Amino acid sequence: MSQAVGSEIVFRSFQPGDREAFRALNEAWIETHFQLEEKDRETLGDPERYILAKGGYILMAERGAELIGTCALIALGDGRFEIAKMTVVERERGQGVGRQLLEYAVEFARQKAIARLYLETNTKLQNAIRIYEAVGFRHLPPEQVKPSPYARANVYMEMTLF
8 A cells, every 4th residue: 555645755565675764764853852762772673573573564655765754553462553663854844744644554554454543752742742633642541551661751642443
């Protein structure tokens, strides 16, 4: 499944050869706002093992021959997936690409009959939180939050699809 937006950006599934772009895009945004953590290094270093082989998906945003964004759907079990490792290259931010990528990920999840999407973020990322809310994610109350492997996570959201 791939989708052209405008005629410039194509959203598609991860392909062989995308690993370096997936790693570099994510490391860039994490290091801009936070510190790279051990769980990041593990997942970004081998996304095929830590995401795809466990039943997850990785989506890519491509403009021309350049990969400009990415979003992972990590299998959590019980029909739930986590939206994770979502980023857009800095020069493309503020132009709606992140929202389009998120909307594509949500539609992709619906087509895969995924019942619920979950995500973790940080209060520092107010623009991202507003996009998540606008697309339909709702904040989870503290009693429904499980401990995160990421020190930076302090906002937890979920979206029911079915």
